Amino acid sequence: MTLRIVVDTDSTTAPYEQLRAQISERARSGVLPVGFKLPTVRGLAEDLGLAANTVAKAYKALEADGVIETRGRLGTFVAAAGDEAERRAAAAAAGYAAEARRLGLSREAARAAVEDALRAVYGA
Template identity: 75%
Template sequence: GYRLPTVRGLAESLGLAANTVAKAYRALEADGVIETRGRHGTFVAAAGSAADRELALAAQAYVERARRLGLTEDDALAAVRDALRAAYGE
């Protein structure tokens, strides 16, 4: 939740071009490390946010693929349970 300096402010304090800092901010935001809240500024994302988003995207991709394969919801869930058991040694 820590607020980050503006792109121009950070660029000036580090002696970098504003475009360099802006590019870094965009990459960090794409990875879910930081989040931009419009005119309120840029903030460090809450702990776990990036992992939560990545997990949600992976789950959505799995659901879409399972549907393309014609799996029922029960079959798709059973496949996930089997994979989790294998991964966690249960």
């Protein structure tokens, strides 16, 4: 299995964010299975025509999100991140709901704000 990443240099989204999003989505969907060994930072940077710092920044964000894990000299691997991602999303949602209620928003207004935010991030 190979890691197929496409970075659109004309996109307004930063290359490290494109890389982070693609790896995250593939890991969470199972396309990249738990334990899949990712390329080295330098190797992936070379393959994609990116600076090593760009790939390192994406890997650091993915590690902070619990999507990947570095095992020292053994390399970087896809982690079992589903539970952690869902736990963090649920905590963020609970925080949002509490804040919306504190602000006096109705359930419908709070839900509409979430839908607007999801459309902005995920597209129509």
